[in-house]
Amino acid sequence: MENQKVEELQKKLEEAQQGGGQQAIARQKSMGKLTARERILLLVDEGSFHEYDLFVEHDVRDFGMQDKKLAGDGVIIGTGTLYGSPIAIYAQDFTVAGGSLGSMHARKITKIMDYALRMRMPIIGINDSGGARIQEGVNSLAGYGEIFFRNTLNSGVIPQISVILGPCAGGAVYSPALTDFVFVVENISKMFITGPEVIKTVLGEEISMEELGGARVHSELTGNAHFFAQSESECFEQIKKLITFIPWHNHRKALAFEPREPKAEYKVETIVPEDPTQPYDVRNVIRAVVDGSDFFEVQELWAANIVIGFGRLNGDTVGFVANQPIVMAGVLDCDSADKAARFIRYCDAFNIPIVTLEDLPGYLPGVDQEHAGVIRHGAKMLYAYSEATVPKITVILRKAYGGGYIAMNSRHLRADFVFAWPNAEIAVMGPEGAANIIFKKEITESENPEEMRKQKVAEYREKFANPYVAASKGYIDSVIDPKDTRKFLLHAITVSVNKNAQMPSKKHGIPPF
Amino acid sequence: MQEEIQQNLTPGEVRILDTTYPTNVTKRYLNRKKWERPNPDVVLSFIPGTVLQLAVKKGQKVKAGDTLAVFVAMKMHNTVLAPHDGEVVEIFVKEGDKFHKGASLFEVRHCPNHES
Numbered sequence: 001m002e003n004q005k006v007e008e009l010q011k012k013l014e015e016a017q018q019g020g021g022q023q024a025i026a027r028q029k030s031m032g033k034l035t036a037r038e039r040i041l042l043l044v045d046e047g048s049f050h051e052y053d054l055f056v057e058h059d060v061r062d063f064g065m066q067d068k069k070l071a072g073d074g075v076i077i078g079t080g081t082l083y084g085s086p087i088a089i090y091a092q093d094f095t096v097a098g099g100s101l102g103s104m105h106a107r108k109i110t111k112i113m114d115y116a117l118r119m120r121m122p123i124i125g126i127n128d129s130g131g132a133r134i135q136e137g138v139n140s141l142a143g144y145g146e147i148f149f150r151n152t153l154n155s156g157v158i159p160q161i162s163v164i165l166g167p168c169a170g171g172a173v174y175s176p177a178l179t180d181f182v183f184v185v186e187n188i189s190k191m192f193i194t195g196p197e198v199i200k201t202v203l204g205e206e207i208s209m210e211e212l213g214g215a216r217v218h219s220e221l222t223g224n225a226h227f228f229a230q231s232e233s234e235c236f237e238q239i240k241k242l243i244t245f246i247p248w249h250n251h252r253k254a255l256a257f258e259p260r261e262p263k264a265e266y267k268v269e270t271i272v273p274e275d276p277t278q279p280y281d282v283r284n285v286i287r288a289v290v291d292g293s294d295f296f297e298v299q300e301l302w303a304a305n306i307v308i309g310f311g312r313l314n315g316d317t318v319g320f321v322a323n324q325p326i327v328m329a330g331v332l333d334c335d336s337a338d339k340a341a342r343f344i345r346y347c348d349a350f351n352i353p354i355v356t357l358e359d360l361p362g363y364l365p366g367v368d369q370e371h372a373g374v375i376r377h378g379a380k381m382l383y384a385y386s387e388a389t390v391p392k393i394t395v396i397l398r399k400a401y402g403g404g405y406i407a408m409n410s411r412h413l414r415a416d417f418v419f420a421w422p423n424a425e426i427a428v429m430g431p432e433g434a435a436n437i438i439f440k441k442e443i444t445e446s447e448n449p450e451e452m453r454k455q456k457v458a459e460y461r462e463k464f465a466n467p468y469v470a471a472s473k474g475y476i477d478s479v480i481d482p483k484d485t486r487k488f489l490l491h492a493i494t495v496s497v498n499k500n501a502q503m504p505s506k507k508h509g510i511p512p513f
Numbered sequence: 514m515q516e517e518i519q520q521n522l523t524p525g526e527v528r529i530l531d532t533t534y535p536t537n538v539t540k541r542y543l544n545r546k547k548w549e550r551p552n553p554d555v556v557l558s559f560i561p562g563t564v565l566q567l568a569v570k571k572g573q574k575v576k577a578g579d580t581l582a583v584f585v586a587m588k589m590h591n592t593v594l595a596p597h598d599g600e601v602v603e604i605f606v607k608e609g610d611k612f613h614k615g616a617s618l619f620e621v622r623h624c625p626n627h628e629s
Contacts, residue, residue, distance in 0.1 A: 203561050204611045220521070221541070279536045304522070304539070328542060329527040329534035361529045367548035433530035 016054050016071050020095030028095050033166060033188060034232055036076050036091035036099075039126055042236050044080030044087060051078040053108045060102065063135040070096050073104040074129075077112040079121075082243050085255070088116035091126035094166050098130035101172065105133070106143025113150040120249035122159035124239065127176060128166030144171045151178035156349040158249050161239060164189035164215075164225070165232060177224060180346060181242060181298070184215035184225040185235050191218055191225075216301075223302040223339060241296055245310040245317045246350055253351050254317035260292040262486065269482040272359070274423055276399050276430075279325040282307055285357055285397065286320050289313075289486040295320070298343060303335035304328075308343040310352075313486075313493050319347035322357035323408070332404055333364040334377040341380035348388035353493055356409040359398040361430065378407065379512040385413045387509060391496035395485060396420040396467065396476070402429050411475045416499065417492040419485070420467035420476045427469075431461040554602075556593060556619040562586030564610045569619075573601045581619050582606075599623045 017037065019025060025035055034042070040049055058073050060066065074096040079088050090112050092099040109125070116123035132140040154160055155178065162176035163183045167190045176182045176191070184191075192213035199205050199212070211217065218225035227242070229235035247254045266288035271280055287293040290311030297309035305328040308321055321340050323330035347354050363374060385392065385407070393416060394409045405426060409415045420426065427434060436443070439456040446452035470476045480488050525538035551557070562584040569581050575595040582593045603620035606612055 202563075202611070203613055205613070277532060277534050279534070325534070325536060327522060327537050328539060329529065329536040331527060331529065361527075361532065361534060364527070365529060366545065368545045371548075430530055430532050432532050436531055 013054065019071050019093050020097070024095035031188075033094070033128070035095060036093035036126065036128065039163075039165065039232065039236075040076060040078070040080075040089055040091050042233070043124065043239065044082055044089065045084065048080040049078055049089075050080065051076060053077055053111065056104050056108055058102050058104045058136075060133075060135055065135050068097075072096065073102060073108065074099050075101075075105045075108050077108045079112075079115065082240065085243070085248060086119065086121040087243075088112050088119070088121055088123040089126070090123075092129040092166075094128040094130070097133065099128050099166065100130050100133035101140055101143055102133035102136040103139040103143050106140070106146055109143075110146045110150055113147070113154060116158055117150070117154050120158055120251075122161065122243065122246070122248060123154070124161045124163060125175065125179070126163045126165055127168040127172065128164075129172060130167060131170045131172055141171070144175070147175050148178060151175055155180075156250060159243075159246050159350070161242070163235065163239065164191055165235075166190070167209075169193075169195055169213075173224075181226045182218070182224060183227045183229065183235050183239060184218055185229050185232055186215045188232065189215040189218070189225075219299075219301040221302070223299065223335060225302075226299050228301055242310075245296060245312075246352070250350055256315045257291070257312055259312075259315040260294075262288055262290060263293040266293050268485050272397050272421075272423075272482070276361075276425060279329070281326050282322045282324050282330070282357060282359065282397075286311060286322060289489060290318070290320075291315065299339055303333070303339045305330055305333065306336035306340050308340060313355075314490050316493065317352050318493065319343060319352045319354045320357065321354060321409070323360040323404075325359055328364065330360045331362060331364040332360060332378060332381070332407060333369055334372045334374050337374070337377045337381045337407075341377075341384040344381070344384035344388055348384070348390050351390060353391035353393070353496070354388060354409070355489060356392070356394040356415075358394060358396045358400050358405075358408040360401070360404040360408065361399055362402045362404050376512050378403070381407050382413065383509070383511045385409045385415075387503065387511075389499070389501040389503065391416050391493060391499050393417045393489060393492045393496075394419070395480075395489070396424040396426060398424060399430070400424060400426045402427075414501070416496050417488075418476045419478050419480045419488055420470070421482050421485075422467065422479055424467040424479075425461070425465035426467055426476075427464050431457050431465045434464070435460040552620075553596070554599070554620050554622055555617050556581065556596060556621065558584075558593075558612050558614060558616045558618055560586045560591070561614050562591065562612060564606050564608050564612070565590065567604065567606075567608055569601050569604070571601055571604055575599060575601060575621060581621075584612075593618055595619075595621055597621065597623050598625055 054072050056073050075092050077090040090109050160179035161181050162179045165188055169192055173191050190209045190213050196207050196212055219228040227238045268288035271284045286295045295309055295311045305324050307324045311318055392409050411418050435457040443449050443453045467476055467479045471479055521540045522537035527534050527536055565583045565585050567582050577595055577597045579595040580592050581595055584591055599621045602622045605617045
């Protein structure tokens with residue numbers, strides 16, 4: 001008798017785990033996609049996945065839906081472990097009614113989100129859905145709303161990761177947009193509010209899904225995505241790597257790893273050219289100072305004039321923010337300020353110290369920038385740095401001019417440690433610009449203006465474009481030999497481990513977003 | 514050692530104050546439009562839409578606030594009003610046309626003292 005019941009259960013399980021059936025699965029495969037179940041099993045530790053709500057059924061009585069049985073109502077939820085750490089996960093199953101979101105489907109997602117919050121573990125959401133289940137009308141919209149609300153509630157408490165492995169259109173896109181990190185895969189991910197069809201009908205503009213909201217578009221142009229991969233398996237490797245850098249929740253630190261020395265091939269003192277106009281790849285400076293030269297970049301393709309990402313110092317996770325002179329001379333502009341500001345807030349929320357590497361010529365001039373709101377976007381960065389109470393360390397590698405000097409985690413925004421290399425130029429503007437203004441009269445009235453200009457530029461550079469003026473005021477703690485950069489960083493992290501800085505009591509601030 | 518950035522980057526330069534920096538520039542930077550002073554006589558659309566009805570003809574004199582056209586945008590009927598007194602010297606759309614945001618719709622030459 002008992003055996004019979006167990007057999008019955010086995011049968012029910014097998015049936016439900018079939019998803020949308022062989023045909024739908026074959027179609028999913030022909031699109032180059034894995035099934036929802038395969039995805040989960042590839043992500044979590046082997047044998048660790050435990051599923052819930054497999055037997056949930058929808059209760060729609062209209063439009064012929066009463067006769068349709070949808071396996072798991074089109075979504076798989078459960079918990080597992082990743083490198084032994086707890087993780088909550090859900091995956092929409094495109095083979096079941098196109099992964100469309102109805103009220104029970106949404107209730108499963110919100111259930112696992114609630115579990116993740118209560119148990120304080122990261123949650124990974126795999127999106128692959130045609131959108132709202134039209135037959136369910138406003139119940140479907142209610143479902144989205146409940147998800148967005150929880151995304152906001154969970155934000156800054158548990159890490160939330162979104163993986164876009166199929167279409168994610170209309171209202172559905174706002175769940176990923178509210179989460180911490182969005183992963184996309186070329187030719188598979190599609191995200192947009194209004195699709196190509198609607199755009200064509202309304203505007204007559206013809207564009208493909210890929211061109212409108214493909215993985216590349218969101219990685220390079222919009223900044224909606226944080227990690228770009230060529231395949232689903234590469235994407236899963238990226239997720240697993242990210243998980244090692246971040247803590248389970250906001251009252252913990254990320255797990256410490258065995259400290260490692262950087263690779264010998266990265267020599268920090270040879271990377272930055274002395275001439276302040278010459279470019280170089282700042283990521284090599286990061287690689288020269290972090291454990292094992294292992295730098296995990298975030299949003300590599302968007303606003304590449306600022307570099308953000310994770311590395312480790314003495315085994316502990318650190319967030320890096322660095323100006324990138326090989327792209328747009330490393331200027332600050334709307335997008336780069338936006339990108340850095342959000343990352344700084346992420347690090348602050350999850351107890352990750354921030355190391356800022358500074359080498360920037362200023363803000364990007366232009367009507368387009370001013371009209372795009374570079375004031376508002378730039379202010380986000382000032383806000384994020386000022387508000388952050390995690391250890392904040394700055395190394396001025398070369399140029400620190402004007403407003404950029406203040407924005408890049410200066411002493412004045414409560415940096416804990418500010419170090420400068422000896423060839424750093426810290427001034428209100430570059431020597432050329434400054435000399436032309438201060439010595440305008442001398443230059444124009446000189447018999448040889450060009451000669452006089454050169455002389456005055458050199459004079460200014462000699463006198464002001466160095467780290468010692470700032471050091472004499474205590475704005476910089478130490479002028480350091482580039483070779484000692486890692487040593488100073490490790491020590492700064494070590495002594496600030498018990499940092500206790502408080503913001504005045506408030507409900508929340510009003511950042512310029 | 515220098516890893517290539519996958520983004521569409523082009524070698525170029527960026528000028529800030531008196532200094533020119535050799536660097537890679539982004540596609541977005543290359544595609545930026547030069548700002549031009551808008552012609553106050555040209556009426557631009559502020560939203561994409563479809564022309565439902567034209568209310569004026571070329572050459573017609575209008576007063577500020579007169580209806581020039583009715584169009585449909587986001588399922589709503591909207592009216593285009595004359596920005597100032599003057600003469601309709603150009604109509605860039607016809608009934609049934611779809612237009613994008615920022616498209617030129619009418620040119621109304623400003624003539625404050627005209628007799629209507």
